[in-house]
Amino acid sequence: MAAVAERPGERTRRRISRRLSGAGPGTYLLLALVGVGSAFPLYWSLVVASHDNSAVSAYPPVLTPGGELWHNLHRLFDSGEVNVNFWTALINTTIVATTVTFAVVLFSALAGFAFAKLRFRGRRALLLTVIATMLVPVQLGVIPLYIEMVKFGWINHLQAVIAPNLVSAFGVFLMRQYIVGSVPDELIDAARVDGCYTLGVFWHVVLPAVRPVAAVLGLLTFMTTWNDFFWPLVVLGPQNPTIQVAVSTLASGYVEDYALVLTGTFVSILPLLVVFLVLGRQIIGGIMKGAVKG
Amino acid sequence: MHSPTEPRRRSGVRGRLHRLDAKVSPYAYVSPFFLLFIVFGLFPLGYTAYVSLTDRTLLSSDTHFVGLENYANLIHDSYFWNAVGNTLGIWIISTVPQLLIALGLAHLLNTKLKARTFFRMCVVLPQVTSLVAVALIFTQLFSRDYGLINYVLQLFGIHHVNWESGRLSSWFALSVMVTWRWAGYNALIYLAAMQAIPGELYEAAAIDGARAWKQFLHVTVPMLRPTIIFTVIISTIGGLQLFAEPYLFEPLKQGATGGSARQYQTVVMYMYEKAFAGTQFKFGYAAAIGWGLFLLIALISLVNFLIVRRIRTAEA
DSSP, X not given: OGGGGSOHHHHHHHHHHHHXXXXXXXXXXXXXXXXXXXXXXXXXXXXXXXXXXXXXXXXXXXXXXXXXXXXXXHHHHTSSOSSSOHHHHHHHHHHHHHHHHHHHXXXXXXXXXXXXXXXXXXXXXXXXXXXXXXXXXXXXXXXHHHHHHHHHTOTTSTHHHHGGGSOOHHHHHHHHHHHHHHSOHHHHHHHHHTTOOHHHHIIIIIHHHTHHHHXXXXXXXXXXXXXXXXXXXXXXXXXXXXXXHHHHHHHHHOTTOHHHHHHHHHHHHHHHHHHHHHHHHHHHHHHHHHHHHO | OOOOOOOOOOOHHHXXXXXXXXXXXXXXXXXXXXXXXXXXXXXXXXXXXXXXTBXXXXXXXXXXXXXXXXXXXXXXXXXXXXXXXXXXXXXXXXXXXXXHHHHHHHHHHSSBOTTHHHHHHHHHHHHHSOHHHHHHHHXXXXXXXXXXXXXXXXXXXXXXXXXXXXXXXHHHHHHHHHHHHHHHHHHHHXXXXXXXXXXXXXXXXXXXXXXXXXXXXXXXXXXXXXXXXXXXXXXXXXXXXXXXXXXXXXXXXXXXXXXXXXXXXXXXXXXXXXXXXXXXXXXXXXXXXXXHHHHHHHHHHHHHHHHHHHHXXXXX
C-alpha cells in the first residue's frame, strides 16, 4: 500500500473514512422508519389526549391531534374529578428527583475524589466493595426495606423514596475514573502547598474539573428517578404520590376513560421530553460513555 | 501513578491539622456511600433472609420462626412456577429480538450519516419514556375493541384479537413494549463499542475479499462479544425483574395477578401480590419469593457464563 509515505494524521483520517461505509438511501430509509416507530407511540398519546373518548372508538381511527387537550388537562388538574392530585404528584417528583440528583452528584464526586487522589488505608478494598454492590439486585430487599420504612414512620413520606437513592455505586465509579484521567496530581499538589485542606482542594480544583461528567451523571440520575415506579408504588400511596404512581392510580380508576388516562401519561412524559430535546446530545454521550466503562 | 500528594511539612497547629485532615478526610468523603448502602442495601438484604424464615405478616407482633416452611411451600406452589415460566418466556421473546434489532440499528448508525445526532436521538427517544407511560400507551394500542393494532390487522382480515387474554398473545404484547423501550439504548452501547474497533481489521478483511455483510459477521460481531455479553447480563437482570408493564397491562391495574388465568404474572408481580396487593401481607412468603428470584437470576447468569466460556475454549 502507498500509505507508507503519508503523514500519520492523514493516514488515520483515511482509515476512518474507509472504515465507515457511506450511508446509502436504504440506510436513511430504514433509520427514518425507526424514527417514526420511536416517535409514534408518544405522538399517539398526544392524539388520544387531545380528543374526547368518542374519538377513541371512532372508525376509522382518528390519527391527528384534536382540540380537547385543554379540556382534558382541566379535568386532570383542576376539576376535582380525578382520584389523585396531579399537582402534588408533579411537585413531589420534582422535589425527589432534584434532591436525589444533587446528592448523587455531590457524594459521587466526593467519594470519587477520595478514591482517585487521596491515599488512605483500605482504599483498594473499599473501591472493590463499591463495585461489588453494583451486582446485588436491590429489588430483593424490598420486603425488609418496607418493614424498615414502617419502623421509621416514613410510609407515604417522600423520605422513603429519597433516602435509599442518595448514593449510586455507578456514580462513584464513573467519577473516580474521570478524576483519575482528567485532574493532574500537580494541580492538587499546588493547591495543598498553598495551604488548602482536602475539602478546599475538592472545592477549588476537583469540582470545576468534573463539571462535564457531573452534568451527564446528573441528567441520567434525574431521568431514572423521575421514571422510577416499583419502589414508589410500594411505599407511597395515592395521597402523596410521585408522578408515576399518580398515573398508575389514574389508570386503575378510569379504566375506560382513555382520553383522561393518556392525558395524565402525556403530562408525565412531557418534562423529560423537553429535557431530552434540549440536552439530548449529552444524554446520548452519557449512555455511550457508560457503555465504554462497562 | 504519581506519588500521593502530601502537604509540605509544616510545624505547629496548622501542620498538625493538615496531617489530621489528610488522614481522616478520605474516610469522611467515602462514608456517605457506605453508610447509606449499609442502612438501605445491606441490612435489608440480610434481613430478607431472616424474614423468609418466619410467618411474618405486615407488622403483627406474633411472628414465629418457621424454618424452611416458606421455601417448602414455594417449591410446591404452582402459582410460583407459573410465574417463573411466564418470566422466562417473556424474557426470551423480548431479549432476543431486542438485541438483534439493536445490533442492526448500531450497524446502520455506524455509517457516515448526515444529521447523526438527530438519528441517534430518534433511537433513544423510547428510553426517555417511563415504564408506566410505555405500558399505558401500548395497552391502549393493543386493546381489543378500539386498539390501533387490531384496526390495522382488521384490514388484513384478522378480527378482534384479544391480546390480553391469551398466554402467548399477552407475552407478545409485553415483548413489544420491552423491545420498543430498550432496543435503542442497546444500539447506542453497541455503537460505542463498534467505534472502538480498529480500522485495520476491516482493511484486512477487505483485502481478503470480504464484502460488507461478511465483514459485519466476521469482524464486527466477534469484536463486540464482550459488549454483547454485557448487554445480555443487563437485560437478564432487568428482564427477570419485569413488573411495570405486566402490572399495568391488566385491565384493572391493581391485582397484580397477571390476567384472569395468571397468564402473564411475573415473579416480581407474584411477590408484590403476596406482600402488598389486597389484604394478604404475607411478608415471610414474599421474602422467600424474592430469594427464589435471586437464585433464578444467579442461575441464568451462571449459564450465560458457562456458554461464553464454552464458546471461548471451542475457538481457542
